[in-house]
Amino acid sequence: MDLRLVGYFVAVIDHGGVTRAAEALYVAQPSLSQAIRSLERQLGTQLFDRSGRRLTLTVDGRAFLGPARRILADVENARSRVHAVRDLATGRLEIAALSTLSADPLPELTSGLRRRHPGVLVTVLDPGGPSGVVSQVRQGQAELGLTDFPVKTDMLSTRELWEQEIALVLPPDLAAALPDPVPLDAVAEIPLVLESSAAGGRTPLDDALGRAIDFVAVECAHRQAIWELVMHGAGATFLPRRIAETELANVAVRSTVPQVRRTVRVVFRPGPLSPAAAAFLDVAAEVGRQRSAALPSAHEA
Incomplete structure (x- = not known):
């Protein structure tokens, strides 16, 4: 079913007729009338009684109005959720992290992500060891893996952070x-x-x-x-x-x-990352730059 046509149907009801609905939707009245007929053909029933001077809903039209409104509301809700994840107002990120990295750098990276995007839920998994990091990322249990051991597989991408x-x-x-x-x-x-x-x-x-x-x-x-x-x-x-x-x-x-x-590494499956995972890598890159900038003073000390 074409959701655009469902929206036209509800607009005709809400605006009290095809003419006003066409004006509100900035479409030509004949095009809107044709769209309503196309929806009726898709549903296999007549939604409006056209015998009088004004369109009135048929029994089937009245039965369809409630579900039509729910369909449009569900679509808008889904669209809002997608936008929220894309804009990182919400979302989730699973990270498989070695215990040796749970004190550093995991807290710094995770808190950096949370400061930028407080709506993101971060779940840290215990992989049990370096091979577990690879396994959990490959199987999709975690989107990112944090390890300081070399990753010997062509099935994952690796980004080195710092030594x-x-x-x-x-x-x-x-x-x-x-x-x-x-x-x-x-x-x-x-x-x-x-x-x-x-x-x-x-x-x-x-x-x-x-x-x-x-x-x-x-x-x-x-x-x-x-x-x-x-x-x-x-x-x-x-x-x-x-x-x-x-x-x-x-x-x-x-x-x-x-x-x-040892080199701290982030591993992930090839292909596009979720917005939350991409933001985590951005935080890691920034922390890496800060640590590199601090090295000369550390050596002098």
């Missing part, structure tokens, strides 16, 4: 006997507190870290508990330097030789 240093974070007594920076070869002698995934098994590590690690004192699935264990002297751990310096107290933060760095 972050992975530092060794130690209780002060463990740090006292170590040089600064710490050679990776020395890590084998250090008791470590490492993250384990909820699905079982230790969270994957970079090749360089994996070869250096030998002495695992605690495996823990809770990120906050790992921080507390390190601050209470149970062992050392590896964290992004930014997190270690802002979230943990009474610890030593050491670089390693060679330095370990």
